[in-house]
Amino acid sequence: MMNKKNIGEVIYSEEDIKKRIRGIANSINRDFKDKEPLLVGILKGSIYFLSDLSRLLDIDHNIDFLSVGRFQTTEGPREKVKITKDLDLSIRNRDIIVVEDIIRTGLTHSYILKNLEPRRPKSINLCVFLDCKDQRLVDLPIKYSGFDMDDRFVIGYGLDYKEKYRNLTFVAEFEE
Amino acid sequence: MPRGKGGLEVFVITISRQTASLGDEIAVEIADKLGVKLITRNYVIDNWLPEIADEHDLHMLRETSKYYLKTAQNGETFKEYIIKRLKKEAEKQSLVILGLGSQVIFKDYAHAVHIKVICSDNRRVNRIMKKYNINKEQAVRTLDLSDRKHRRYVHRLFDKDWENISLYHMSINTDGLEISEAANLIIHLLEMKKENPQPLFKKYDEIKEEKINIEDIDFVHESEKDFAEILDMYNIKWEYEPSEFPLEWDAEGNIALGFRPDFYLPEFDTFIELTTMKQKYVTEKNKKVKLLQELYPDVSINIVYKKDYHKLLKRFGVDELREDKDDNDE
Numbered sequence: 001m002m003n004k005k006n007i008g009e010v011i012y013s014e015e016d017i018k019k020r021i022r023g024i025a026n027s028i029n030r031d032f033k034d035k036e037p038l039l040v041g042i043l044k045g046s047i048y049f050l051s052d053l054s055r056l057l058d059i060d061h062n063i064d065f066l067s068v069g070r071f072q073t074t075e076g077p078r079e080k081v082k083i084t085k086d087l088d089l090s091i092r093n094r095d096i097i098v099v100e101d102i103i104r105t106g107l108t109h110s111y112i113l114k115n116l117e118p119r120r121p122k123s124i125n126l127c128v129f130l131d132c133k134d135q136r137l138v139d140l141p142i143k144y145s146g147f148d149m150d151d152r153f154v155i156g157y158g159l160d161y162k163e164k165y166r167n168l169t170f171v172a173e174f175e176e
Numbered sequence: 177m178p179r180g181k182g183g184l185e186v187f188v189i190t191i192s193r194q195t196a197s198l199g200d201e202i203a204v205e206i207a208d209k210l211g212v213k214l215i216t217r218n219y220v221i222d223n224w225l226p227e228i229a230d231e232h233d234l235h236m237l238r239e240t241s242k243y244y245l246k247t248a249q250n251g252e253t254f255k256e257y258i259i260k261r262l263k264k265e266a267e268k269q270s271l272v273i274l275g276l277g278s279q280v281i282f283k284d285y286a287h288a289v290h291i292k293v294i295c296s297d298n299r300r301v302n303r304i305m306k307k308y309n310i311n312k313e314q315a316v317r318t319l320d321l322s323d324r325k326h327r328r329y330v331h332r333l334f335d336k337d338w339e340n341i342s343l344y345h346m347s348i349n350t351d352g353l354e355i356s357e358a359a360n361l362i363i364h365l366l367e368m369k370k371e372n373p374q375p376l377f378k379k380y381d382e383i384k385e386e387k388i389n390i391e392d393i394d395f396v397h398e399s400e401k402d403f404a405e406i407l408d409m410y411n412i413k414w415e416y417e418p419s420e421f422p423l424e425w426d427a428e429g430n431i432a433l434g435f436r437p438d439f440y441l442p443e444f445d446t447f448i449e450l451t452t453m454k455q456k457y458v459t460e461k462n463k464k465v466k467l468l469q470e471l472y473p474d475v476s477i478n479i480v481y482k483k484d485y486h487k488l489l490k491r492f493g494v495d496e497l498r499e500d501k502d503d504n505d506e
Binding site for chain 2: 070079080081082083086087090091092093105107108110111114115118119120121134135136137138139151
C-alpha cells in the first residue's frame with residue numbers, strides 16, 4: 001500500500017489536469033496541423049504528461065525520450081550535467097516539442113536546448129506541465145504551459161519525492 | 177561553441193578509418209543521428225571540385241593523391257581549395273567529415289572531435305570478401321592497396337603519419353562493437369567536448385590554462401561562488417560583475433548611486449542578482465533593481481531571493497549552505 005502521509009493538499013485534481021491537457025492538445029493539433037512533430041519527453045517526470053498528451057493528439061507525431069543527469073568530472077569537486085539517455089531518432093528538419101513535467105530556473109532546459117539546437121531541428125518549443133515562472137533565471141521558448149506553479153514542493157502526475165508518488169493521478173503539495 | 181548560420185552552435189567530427197573497418201557506416205550513422213551534413217571524398221569530387229576541375233582533373237583526383245598538389249584553374253592547388261571549402265563549410269554548419277585529411281585540417285579547431293576507426297585484419301578481410309565476392313587472397317591485396325592509399329594521401333598532402341594515434345581523440349576498434357554502439361561512443365565524446373572545447377593540438381607556447389578558474393575570482397560572497405559553480409555545472413557562460421549601471425547623479429553630473437549586478441549570462445543577455453542577505457538589505461537592493469528597470473528598460477535582470485537561492489543550492493546538491501556567512505554581508 002502506498003504511504004499517503006506525505007500527500008498534502010491537492011493542488012490540481014485529476015479532472016483539472018485532464019481538462020488542461022485537452023486544451024494543450026487542441027493547441028498543438030491546431031499549430032501543427034499537416035505537420036508531424038516529434039515529442040521529446042524528458043525522463044522521468046514527463047512520462048504521464050507525455051502519454052496523456054500524445055493520446056489526445058489527432059495529428060501524426062512521434063515520441064522519443066531524453067534523460068539528463070550529473071556526473072563527476074576529473075577537474076574538480078563539482079559535478080557536471082550531461083545527457084544520460086540520448087534520443088533514438090534524428091531531429092534534423094523536424095518540429096520538436098520538448099515535453100517536461102516542471103520548469104523552475106530553466107537551467108536544465110537551457111542545457112537541453114543547447115544540446116538539441118546544433119542538430120538542426122526545423123523548430124523547437126517547450127511544453128511544460130507546471131511552470132514556476134517566479135523562479136525562472138533564463139528565458140526559454142515555452143509555447144505550451146499547463147499550470148503556473150509557485151515555489152511549493154509538489155508531487156504526483158510524474159513529480160516525485162525520492163522516486164515515489166509519480167503515479168498519483170493528481171498534483172498535491174508534499175508534506176514533510 | 178562557435179555559432180553558424182541562425183546562431184546555432186557548430187562542431188566538426190572527423191573520421192579516419194581503415195578500409196572495411198565500418199568507419200564509413202559509423203560516419204553515416206552519426207550524421208543521421210545528429211542531423212548534420214556528411215562530407216566524403218565522393219561528395220567533394222562530385223560537388224565542389226567541378227568548379228575548378230575539368231573531366232581529366234576529376235579522373236586524376238579519383239586515382240592519385242599526388243594530383244591534389246597540382247594547381248587548379250583558379251590558381252590554388254586542389255588541396256588548398258578543399259581545405260578552404262571545408263573550413264568555410266564548418267563555419268556555417270556542423271559537419272561529419274570522412275577522410276580527406278580532415279583530422280589534420282581541423283587539428284587546431286577547438287570544436288572538433290577526431291576519431292580513428294580500426295578493426296582486425298581478419299574481420300576486414302571477411303567483409304571485403306563478402307562485399308566484393310572475392311577470395312581471401314584478393315581481399316587481403318585489396319585491403320593492403322586501400323590502406324596504403326589512405327596512408328599516402330595523408331602523408332603526401334599533410335606530411336603526417338595516418339597511423340599516429342595522437343592525431344585522434346579516440347581510436348575505436350569495431351571488433352565486437354556494433355555501428356550504433358561506436359556512433360554513440362563518439363556522440364558521447366562530442367557532448368563532453370562541447371562542455372570543454374579545446375583543440376587537440378597546440379603550439380608549445382600556447383599551452384596554458386585558458387578556462388576561468390572559479391578559485392581565481394575574488395567573489396564578494398561565498399554564495400556567489402556557489403552560484404557560479406551551478407552555472408558551470410550546466411555549461412552556462414557567465415561573467416562576474418561585468419557592468420555597473422549608474423542610477424543617480426549629483427548636481428554636477430557625477431554618479432551618486434550605481435548598481436553592479438552579480439552575474440551576466442551572455443547567452444541569455446540577462447543579469448542575475450543574488451540577494452542572500454538580511455531583509456533590511458534586500459529592501460535597499462530591491463529599490464536599486466526597480467530604479468535600474470526604470471532607467472534601463474531593455475536590460476533584463478532576474479533577482480534570486482534568499483529563500484529561492486537556498487532551495488536552488490539544495491536542489492543542485494551544493495552541500496554547504498552559506499546562510500550564516502552571508503547574513504552579515506552588505
